[in-house]
Amino acid sequence: MPSVKVVRWGILATGGIARTFTKDLLLDPSTRGVDSVKHVVSAVASSHSIERAREFIIECGCPDATRAYGSYSGLARDEDIDIVYVASPHSHHYQHAMLCLEAGKNVLCEKPITVNADQVKRLIKKAQEKGLFLMQALWTRYLPPSIYVSDVIQSGRIGNVHRITADTSIAMDPERNFADGNHRMVNPDLAGGALLDLGPYSLSWCFQAVLASQPEVDPPSVVSAVKRYKTRVDETTTMILTFPRAEENGGDIHGIATASMRVSMDADGRGSVGPCVRVQGDKGEIQVFPPSYRPTKTRVVLSDGSIEDRAWEYPGPGKGSGWYNGFGELNAEGEGHGMFWEADEAAMALIEGRKEGRRESLKEVVHMIEMMDKVRDQHRDSSLLGLIVPALQAVGRKYTMSHMMRS
Numbered sequence: 044m045p046s047v048k049v050v051r052w053g054i055l056a057t058g059g060i061a062r063t064f065t066k067d068l069l070l071d072p073s074t075r076g077v078d079s080v081k082h083v084v085s086a087v088a089s090s091h092s093i094e095r096a097r098e099f100i101i102e103c104g105c106p107d108a109t110r111a112y113g114s115y116s117g118l119a120r121d122e123d124i125d126i127v128y129v130a131s132p133h134s135h136h137y138q139h140a141m142l143c144l145e146a147g148k149n150v151l152c153e154k155p156i157t158v159n160a161d162q163v164k165r166l167i168k169k170a171q172e173k174g175l176f177l178m179q180a181l182w183t184r185y186l187p188p189s190i191y192v193s194d195v196i197q198s199g200r201i202g203n204v205h206r207i208t209a210d211t212s213i214a215m216d217p218e219r220n221f222a223d224g225n226h227r228m229v230n231p232d233l234a235g236g237a238l239l240d241l242g243p244y245s246l247s248w249c250f251q252a253v254l255a256s257q258p259e260v261d262p263p264s265v266v267s268a269v270k271r272y273k274t275r276v277d278e279t280t281t282m283i284l285t286f287p288r289a290e291e292n293g294g295d296i297h298g299i300a301t302a303s304m305r306v307s308m309d310a311d312g313r314g315s316v317g318p319c320v321r322v323q324g325d326k327g328e329i330q331v332f333p334p335s336y337r338p339t340k341t342r343v344v345l346s347d348g349s350i351e352d353r354a355w356e357y358p359g360p361g362k363g364s365g366w367y368n369g370f371g372e373l374n375a376e377g378e379g380h381g382m383f384w385e386a387d388e389a390a391m392a393l394i395e396g397r398k399e400g401r402r403e404s405l406k407e408v409v410h411m412i413e414m415m416d417k418v419r420d421q422h423r424d425s426s427l428l429g430l431i432v433p434a435l436q437a438v439g440r441k442y443t444m445s446h447m448m449r450s
């Protein structure tokens with residue numbers, strides 16, 4: 044019987060994904076075959092109010108002893124926490140992760156870990172100085188179907204990888220769902236847009252596939268196309284990446300990473316569109332079916348005509364933690380969401396004394412964020428609308444959205 048190590052979590056922010064993550068954290072690890080770690084939610088902080096933190100604790104079913112804070116700094120100072128999960132909007136990840144690192148806390152920070160490469164480099168430097176663990180919560184990398192994809196590529200079954208296509212598009216109907224322009228998805232003050240919100244998944248699949256086919260990845264080059272929404276954030280972004288590889292190993296690898304809040308990677312919600320990720324080698328390909336961030340089906344198609352389908356389930360006892368799609372909670376009865384796997388990884392890293400996650404190095408994270416910097420550089424908004432719309436929004440928000448202004 045292995046000894047069970049307890050890892051004490053602090054939850055920073057009480058929005059949608061914090062709720063999903065916390066409910067997943069509280070699911071019994073034995074339901075997914077994990078018997079070496081136990082997650083405890085020790086404290087929750089809301090920048091809005093302590094009451095909101097208390098409501099969150101009750102709603103998520105955290106233990107009665109869970110401490111509530113009405114400020115993030117209170118949480119960062121709490122000495123009985125091993126690791127903080129940062130779940131604020133990405134505009135604020137840098138300052139909130141830095142707050143925790145400076146207070147000596149290990150950090151698991153939602154994707155994208157920061158909005159630019161300079162910020163993530165500073166976080167890494169701080170974590171290194173303090174000897175702390177830091178991980179981007181790109182949960183998809185820790186899902187069993189995702190690990191399987193890497194294994195298939197590594198096994199050589201699909202041959203030498205030459206091209207990857209990866210789409211993360213969620214048809215969220217922004218005019219209907221976010222008409223006032225305040226939601227983080229469309230709000231420039233909260234670093235809204237498809238690139239930063241959905242792009243990390245598509246980019247991650249490209250990087251993951253390249254890394255599964257070779258030990259190191261040099262930063263790729265990128266060319267991109269961007270279409271803006273009326274709030275001036277990007278609603279659809281298309282990136283073509285070239286990963287350099289020596290001629291004798293097969294030459295460059297192409298990645299086509301797409302992200303959209305307008306169209307869908309899964310139009311009818313039943314997978315009829317086909318795969319959202321394809322990793323193509325010279326002996327066949329592996330396909331991942333939508334959604335790209337939480338796949339439920341994979342298919343290996345080889346040039347000898349063979350096809351191997353696999354269905355993937357997300358464990359969780361009885362009624363699971365529900366399925367959070369970023370702007371609403373759908374019902375996923377009987378399943379967990381799957382965020383517990385990244386939590387298990389972070390916990391195991393603490394127990395083993397590792398400073399980063401095993402499946403996405405901090406070096407790779409820097410490369411990925413640099414890609415998104417380059418895309419923004421290629422599409423600076425110098426149009427008249429680009430100047431006027433954010434200015435009008437700022438005036439409007441001053442009167443209507445005071446809660447958004449807090450830091």
Ligand SMILES: NC(=O)C1=CN([C@@H]2O[C@H](COP(=O)(O)OP(=O)(O)OC[C@H]3O[C@@H](n4cnc5c(N)ncnc54)[C@H](OP(=O)(O)O)[C@@H]3O)[C@@H](O)[C@H]2O)C=CC1
Nearest residue numbers: 056057058059060089090091130131132133153154369447
């Ligand atoms: N891994 C995944 O599957 C998903 C990841 N995400 C990522 O998680 C992060 C949060 O997304 P999500 O939970 O959907 O967002 P929400 O808007 O639902 O929640 C964000 C929370 O952050 C806190 N917050 C702190 N400062 C601000 C501010 N200035 N304006 C608004 N909220 C603020 C608030 O909590 P409080 O008042 O308690 O402080 C708020 O509830 C994003 O970076 C996103 O990319 C999102 C969805 C899915």
Ligand SMILES: O=C1OC[C@@H](O)[C@H](O)[C@H]1O
Nearest residue numbers: 213240241336368369370
């Ligand atoms: O990370 C995410 O995954 C699911 C999406 O719906 C959401 O917008 C995004 O933040």
